Amino acid sequence: MGSSMFTVICILHSLIALTCGSLIMFYLKEISVFGHGIETARKLSGSTPHDQLLIQISNSFAGLLLFVVGFLLFMVAFVKDREFQSSFAKGCVLLHLSMAVWRIYFERELEALAWDWPRQAVGDIVLALSWVFFLVYSWREKYD
Numbered sequence: 001m002g003s004s005m006f007t008v009i010c011i012l013h014s015l016i017a018l019t020c021g022s023l024i025m026f027y028l029k030e031i032s033v034f035g036h037g038i039e040t041a042r043k044l045s046g047s048t049p050h051d052q053l054l055i056q057i058s059n060s061f062a063g064l065l066l067f068v069v070g071f072l073l074f075m076v077a078f079v080k081d082r083e084f085q086s087s088f089a090k091g092c093v094l095l096h097l098s099m100a101v102w103r104i105y106f107e108r109e110l111e112a113l114a115w116d117w118p119r120q121a122v123g124d125i126v127l128a129l130s131w132v133f134f135l136v137y138s139w140r141e142k143y144d
Helices: 004-026 028-036 038-044 049-076 082-105 117-143
Strands: none
Touching: 004 028, 004 049, 004 082, 004 117, 028 038, 028 049, 082 117
């Protein structure tokens, strides 16, 4: 029998991914201004109409991918196998920490995003910590 904590964490992460993906697909300009500020959002949107179209399509696909990841997380939330839950949580920790390292080493080099990477890296680390807490909780549950 699986852990109910796994279901809760998966559903919370799923809601975050579904919401962010939907907002990126349908309200990209507003989300960019909210997340980065007016000047940075203008720089990230491209300088020519062709660039703007390519960036908008790329961001729409990224939002769609995030939406699909959220949907998959929702489906995975109801798997009851402890071994699967443990390996899935370890993979999620690795994924979130890899994103944080990517932001620290590469995203900070981009002039337009230089001020945003610390906040986003902390967010990635917090998401990874939620899975670490699940692993600690499941190990405690397993050995008690």
